[in-house]
Amino acid sequence: MMRVLTFALAMAFVLAGASLDTSAQSDAPTIKIGYAISRTGPFAPGAQATQEPSYILWAEQVNAAGGINVKGQKRKVELISYDDRSEVETIVRTFEKLMVTDKVDLILPPWGSTANFAVAPLADKHGYPVLAPTALSMKLVDMKLPYFFSMLPQPYVLMAAAADMLAANGVKTVAVIYMDDVFGLENIAAFEPAVKAKGIEIVDKKSYPLGIKDLSPVLRAIKDKNPDAFVGLTYPPDTILASKQSKEIGFNPKVFFTAVGTAFPLYKQVMGPDSDGVSGIGSWSVKTSPAAKAFFDAHVKRFQKEPDRWASAHGWAGLQILQAAIEKVGMDRKAIREYIASGEHATIIGPVRFKGSEIQFPGTVSQWVGGDFEVVWPANRATAKLSIPKPAWK
Amino acid sequence: MRLWVELIVSGFITGGIYALVAMGLNLQYGLMRILNVSHGEFLMLGAYLVYWAHLVTHLSPFVFLPPLLVGLFVIGLVIHRLCFRRLAETTPEVEAFEARSLLVGFGLMFVVQNVALLVWGADLRGYQYLSRTVSVAGVGFTANRLVAFAGAIGLGLGLILVLRATLLGRAVRAMMQSPTGALLVGIDVRRLHPAVFGVGLALAGAAGALLSMVFEISPSMGEPYTVTALIVIALGGFGSVTGSLLGGLLLGVVEAIGMHLTSPSLKMVLSYGVFMLVLITRPNGLFVR
Numbered sequence: 001m002m003r004v005l006t007f008a009l010a011m012a013f014v015l016a017g018a019s020l021d022t023s024a025q026s027d028a029p030t031i032k033i034g035y036a037i038s039r040t041g042p043f044a045p046g047a048q049a050t051q052e053p054s055y056i057l058w059a060e061q062v063n064a065a066g067g068i069n070v071k072g073q074k075r076k077v078e079l080i081s082y083d084d085r086s087e088v089e090t091i092v093r094t095f096e097k098l099m100v101t102d103k104v105d106l107i108l109p110p111w112g113s114t115a116n117f118a119v120a121p122l123a124d125k126h127g128y129p130v131l132a133p134t135a136l137s138m139k140l141v142d143m144k145l146p147y148f149f150s151m152l153p154q155p156y157v158l159m160a161a162a163a164d165m166l167a168a169n170g171v172k173t174v175a176v177i178y179m180d181d182v183f184g185l186e187n188i189a190a191f192e193p194a195v196k197a198k199g200i201e202i203v204d205k206k207s208y209p210l211g212i213k214d215l216s217p218v219l220r221a222i223k224d225k226n227p228d229a230f231v232g233l234t235y236p237p238d239t240i241l242a243s244k245q246s247k248e249i250g251f252n253p254k255v256f257f258t259a260v261g262t263a264f265p266l267y268k269q270v271m272g273p274d275s276d277g278v279s280g281i282g283s284w285s286v287k288t289s290p291a292a293k294a295f296f297d298a299h300v301k302r303f304q305k306e307p308d309r310w311a312s313a314h315g316w317a318g319l320q321i322l323q324a325a326i327e328k329v330g331m332d333r334k335a336i337r338e339y340i341a342s343g344e345h346a347t348i349i350g351p352v353r354f355k356g357s358e359i360q361f362p363g364t365v366s367q368w369v370g371g372d373f374e375v376v377w378p379a380n381r382a383t384a385k386l387s388i389p390k391p392a393w394k
Numbered sequence: 395m396r397l398w399v400e401l402i403v404s405g406f407i408t409g410g411i412y413a414l415v416a417m418g419l420n421l422q423y424g425l426m427r428i429l430n431v432s433h434g435e436f437l438m439l440g441a442y443l444v445y446w447a448h449l450v451t452h453l454s455p456f457v458f459l460p461p462l463l464v465g466l467f468v469i470g471l472v473i474h475r476l477c478f479r480r481l482a483e484t485t486p487e488v489e490a491f492e493a494r495s496l497l498v499g500f501g502l503m504f505v506v507q508n509v510a511l512l513v514w515g516a517d518l519r520g521y522q523y524l525s526r527t528v529s530v531a532g533v534g535f536t537a538n539r540l541v542a543f544a545g546a547i548g549l550g551l552g553l554i555l556v557l558r559a560t561l562l563g564r565a566v567r568a569m570m571q572s573p574t575g576a577l578l579v580g581i582d583v584r585r586l587h588p589a590v591f592g593v594g595l596a597l598a599g600a601a602g603a604l605l606s607m608v609f610e611i612s613p614s615m616g617e618p619y620t621v622t623a624l625i626v627i628a629l630g631g632f633g634s635v636t637g638s639l640l641g642g643l644l645l646g647v648v649e650a651i652g653m654h655l656t657s658p659s660l661k662m663v664l665s666y667g668v669f670m671l672v673l674i675t676r677p678n679g680l681f682v683r
Binding site for chain 1: 397400401404408507508511515516517518519520521522525527529534535536539609610612613614618649650651653654657658659661662
């Protein structure tokens with residue numbers, strides 16, 4: 001009896017599989033795009049807030065429109081994705097498998113500076129172009145990998161913009177905390193000369209590790225030094241921790257600036273009215289362009305959550321460039337690379353071009369104003385007026 | 395002076411949670427030799443359940459603490475029945491049992507974490523609760539941290555009271571001191587073991603619920619607490635619940651003051667420094683006579 005049942009099940013399986021195959025064959029071959037991204041582990045909150053939703057949304061939109069036009073033939077996109085568990089070895093192994101064994105047509109980048117640092121040389125070796133929306137590392141840019149393109153302006157651009165903003169608003173002293181990993185170290189290295197060039201004194205400078213649960217010992221010491229501005233080169237959980245604990249100890253400098261995560265919708269959700277006047281790294285809002293608004297609305301509709309106001313749009317812009325490249329030059333990866341490297345590309349964050357690996361895009365500062373995270377610096381990018389001094393915590 | 399008061403109180407607040415997590419784990423280890431490395435995952439589960447209940451009902455998260463304790467207690471009974479009872483029956487040697495329970499713990503860790511990922515996703519989540527600042531003599535703390543501390547200490551002292559004053563507690567302590575002796579005087583191991591395992595999970599869940607009032611939560615939030623709990627247990631002594639309470643508070647204060655004097659980047663060095671110092675000088679724990 002069991003044998004019969006097993007046989008029947010197996011037959012049903014085979015038949016179902018066969019019928020699936022024929023339906024797939026009736027279309028043009030799909031464009032296989034592989035990636036590994038963090039769905040578990042410490043990188044997962046960032047990856048799921050800023051990056052993977054855009055990949056899924058993009059593939060769905062492309063396929064709903066019938067696919068990408070490759071030399072007159074409409075080809076749909078097939079995403080082949082893996083969880084990289086936030087482990088560098090897994091990231092490297094998975095991308096190696098995708099490029100060497102699976103031979104996917106294209107790849108999409110993983111999340112974060114560390115992961116991209118590991119994948120970029122590998123992708124370059126195999127000749128896969130990468131448009132990375134979450135890689136902040138001068139070291140990576142300095143490798144001058146022809147196939148690597150960073151969608152974010154690098155630390156020295158971002159930190160110069162922050163220093164400009166501070167100096168223009170009469171800030172004389174600043175206290176800074178930074179996370180002791182690639183992100184924090186590269187940004188503090190860029191931040192120090194930037195503020196010194198503007199004659200701003202750094203009165204306190206402390207590093208902290210990933211996963212910290214109490215910053216109040218450091219913040220209390222900073223409060224006693226009464227700096228004009230506070231700058232946290234922080235990651236999402238610590239961005240919120242530093243904000244909550246500054247409120248707790250009544251530390252309210254003229255400028256309160258935190259890095260990654262300030263642009264997340266979660267920030268407003270957990271800080272409520274206290275978010276008002278907090279500034280941080282951000283580069284766009286729905287007011288930036290109608291295309292940005294359309295992306296925002298589609299993201300909310302599909303995932304019931306807002307994209308973040310920084311890297312999400314840069315990631316989307318990268319996908320736009322990739323799609324335009326395929327439509328223009330077809331599936332040859334070398335030709336795609338040439339297309340990306342030369343000329344100007346129209347995207348939702350505005351026209352962009354590349355110089356080496358670096359995107360030519362100004363450093364920006366955003367601020368929570370009236371319930372949204374608006375670009376406030378520089379003036380030609382601003383979607384709202386900078387409000388200084390920051391109002392008291394509620 | 396004010397700074398030192400602030401640092402010590404801040405250390406106590408962090409330490410209170412450490413203590414609560416460590417007490418639950420220590421109870422499981424001290425009584426049954428189950429080295430449950432998935433302990434932190436049940437803390438995470440508690441945090442998510444309260445977050446979710448609060449999101450749906452908008453009631454104070456404290457309302458959900460009693461049902462959460464009961465719920466995790468029941469989960470504990472089920473897990474003990476499914477995983478550890480059979481393991482105990484088939485593995486009479488204590489050393490082998492410890493090693494195998496460790497493997498089971500790792501398995502549970504992956505299962506629980508991935509269930510949370512499937513249900514809630516990997517996003518960082520959080521809610522606002524009592525986020526106003528309470529100021530006493532110029533020393534300010536957010537109300538939610540004070541409330542979480544009170545909850546942790548309340549539960550910790552409650553557990554110690556139960557262990558000290560009730561017949562059930564005495565039976566548990568007897569089991570810890572001498573498993574064979576306890577069997578001889580007629581203590582029912584088959585009923586006591588699952589119950590104590592359940593209590594351990596309930597305490598982890600409660601710690602998670604309290605943490606969710608203060609911090610943002612994610613499916614990977616539990617692991618660091620398991621590690622800290624192991625350090626606290628070594629500090630306070632294996633099997634000593636009171637030692638865990640004091641050890642947790644002590645570690646919190648050492649971290650707060652150490653981080654202020656040196657750098658937060660050295661937090662792990664401080665924790666492990668204390669850990670090694672205790673292992674070298676008082677290998678049975680600071681509070682074991």
